[in-house]
Amino acid sequence: MGRAAMFVVMGFGLAAGFISMNIRNATNLLTESQVGYYNYSMARNLARTGVQRSLRYIDMNPGIPNYTPPTSGSFNGGTYTTSTTQSGDTMWLNVNGVYADTSYLMKTKLLKSTKPFPAVKGAVSIRASPIDINMTGQAGVDGRNYDSSGTNLDSDCPDPSFTGDKPGFAVMNSTDSAEAYNASSNIFGNPKTKIDTTTSDPSAFIDEYTSNADTTINTPGTHSGGTYGTAEFPKITVVNAGEDTNFAIKFTGGFTGYGILAINGNVQFSGGIDFKGLIVVYGKNNVVDFTSTGTPKIVGGLIVAGRAANVTLKGTGSVGAKIAYSCDALFKARNLSKLRYYGVLEWYE
Amino acid sequence: MNIMLDYIASMLIFGILILTIARVQSNINTTLYLNTQSIITQGNATSLARQIEWDFLKIGHRVPGQKIIYADSTRLRFRSDLENRHFIDDVRYRILSTSELSATFNPRDFPLERETGSGTIKQNFGLVEFKLHYIDSLFRPIPMPITTESACAQIKGIYVSFRVEAPEPTVTAVDTQWAAISWQKLLFPRNLNSLYY
Numbered sequence: 207m208g209r210a211a212m213f214v215v216m217g218f219g220l221a222a223g224f225i226s227m228n229i230r231n232a233t234n235l236l237t238e239s240q241v242g243y244y245n246y247s248m249a250r251n252l253a254r255t256g257v258q259r260s261l262r263y264i265d266m267n268p269g270i271p272n273y274t275p276p277t278s279g280s281f282n283g284g285t286y287t288t289s290t291t292q293s294g295d296t297m298w299l300n301v302n303g304v305y306a307d308t309s310y311l312m313k314t315k316l317l318k319s320t321k322p323f324p325a326v327k328g329a330v331s332i333r334a335s336p337i338d339i340n341m342t343g344q345a346g347v348d349g350r351n352y353d354s355s356g357t358n359l360d361s362d363c364p365d366p367s368f369t370g371d372k373p374g375f376a377v378m379n380s381t382d383s384a385e386a387y388n389a390s391s392n393i394f395g396n397p398k399t400k401i402d403t404t405t406s407d408p409s410a411f412i413d414e415y416t417s418n419a420d421t422t423i424n425t426p427g428t429h430s431g432g433t434y435g436t437a438e439f440p441k442i443t444v445v446n447a448g449e450d451t452n453f454a455i456k457f458t459g460g461f462t463g464y465g466i467l468a469i470n471g472n473v474q475f476s477g478g479i480d481f482k483g484l485i486v487v488y489g490k491n492n493v494v495d496f497t498s499t500g501t502p503k504i505v506g507g508l509i510v511a512g513r514a515a516n517v518t519l520k521g522t523g524s525v526g527a528k529i530a531y532s533c534d535a536l537f538k539a540r541n542l543s544k545l546r547y548y549g550v551l552e553w554y555e
Numbered sequence: 556m557n558i559m560l561d562y563i564a565s566m567l568i569f570g571i572l573i574l575t576i577a578r579v580q581s582n583i584n585t586t587l588y589l590n591t592q593s594i595i596t597q598g599n600a601t602s603l604a605r606q607i608e609w610d611f612l613k614i615g616h617r618v619p620g621q622k623i624i625y626a627d628s629t630r631l632r633f634r635s636d637l638e639n640r641h642f643i644d645d646v647r648y649r650i651l652s653t654s655e656l657s658a659t660f661n662p663r664d665f666p667l668e669r670e671t672g673s674g675t676i677k678q679n680f681g682l683v684e685f686k687l688h689y690i691d692s693l694f695r696p697i698p699m700p701i702t703t704e705s706a707c708a709q710i711k712g713i714y715v716s717f718r719v720e721a722p723e724p725t726v727t728a729v730d731t732q733w734a735a736i737s738w739q740k741l742l743f744p745r746n747l748n749s750l751y752y
Contacts, residue, residue, distance in 0.1 A: 218576070225580075225583050228587060229583065229586065229587060229590070232587055232590035232591065232594065233590065235590075235594045236590060236593055236594050236597060239594060239597040239598050239601055240597065240601075242601065243601040243604065243605070246605065257752065258752065261752050313639070314745075316752065547751040547752060548751060548752040549748065549751055550745045550746060550748060550750070550751075550752075552616065552617060552746065553616065553745035553746050554613065554616055554636075554639050555612055555613070555745075
């Protein structure tokens, strides 16, 4: 009887073990099904992260032609490996994301492009009327094409859309043309002034500049100037100056910059400005005052847009102030890394 | 007499034990059955999700002209080099009626038909709901059906939602239930130039 009871107990034990194993297997299968999809999703996200990281690495190194981003990285418990090949503006970027035992491969062919850029029609392009131009001392506006330093005339242009000499002033009507023409004898260009109503409305570009600004100056008061971008790393600077005609924002020190300077409202640069690239002044009644005691220098282009514009350019010394058109400087501003993007030519995943 | 009483008592205890074990076994079977239905449903859902992602994310890959040919809430026809072998496939997705899947106990499920250059497959994932919606570059829904080339070119994103149920019901003490999973996702096929980097 004791032996029989022992067999019965052992039988029950075996049955219970078998059933328990079945339940565990079923639970494991359920878990594997869920975890498998999770791993797959994570591997895919890692591959996408790898694509994004690689592109941002390239953006951060604009001075290095065909820069190769790091070939591997890790994120959130997984890893990815990349391989990059570039030819001109075309890039082949393959990324393999790995999470746990799952991998996900993305093969991409991307085209590096630039975002739309305002049409610069002259050294000073004014899309506002009426205008008031005041030029004193040795101040000059020159629409001939200079190199990016603003010292040498240049016949080359890396971008055909900017090529050739431009007018000194591009304005909206004949009255404004006469106003600009008579402002100074130091106006050069082809021709000196021109009626051109196709100057870009910068409002279409301002959101882009505002959202990508490297520096935004909102604080009213007197600023001592500073450096906003370099030749290698041009930047986007936004100044929200407001409508105060007594200039809520004044730059009394040296203002040096490369790239794009977007100014909303009235601003005064009284301490000298040396800017290479595009300056866009947009607001209602814009007053731009370059009353430097030194030699203000803007190489690239100046666009003023709004209901009216008042531009004062004053320079002392033998050289004087200068706004010079430069295709090269505009090209560099146009191609600053934050205004570049990658369009998809092919994407396989 | 005492021996008889022992026999009767032991038979009673044995009977109770057997009934208890039978009940436990029944519960375990139900649990196993529930688990099995869950596994089937989850497996089907993840398989379908992966298939849809695999296919839809390739829409327009290496296609020079029109990438999407036709789109409505239950059908999608597009072109793509699915296998990355420089061969463009004409891919069609559509759902069939419930009568096409009468073999299962679930009266609501219907098959999904996937047609490529390799052939047509009628797939049984236990679908009971399958909806597609399309958005343009400004995330606005595009009215369906989308038939013209210009309208199809506006498609930049595809919102996919489906619900999968088990092929057989799980009978509980109070009701008949079906193991079910819902899945939804907004997909951006990169070759539709929906995104910039």
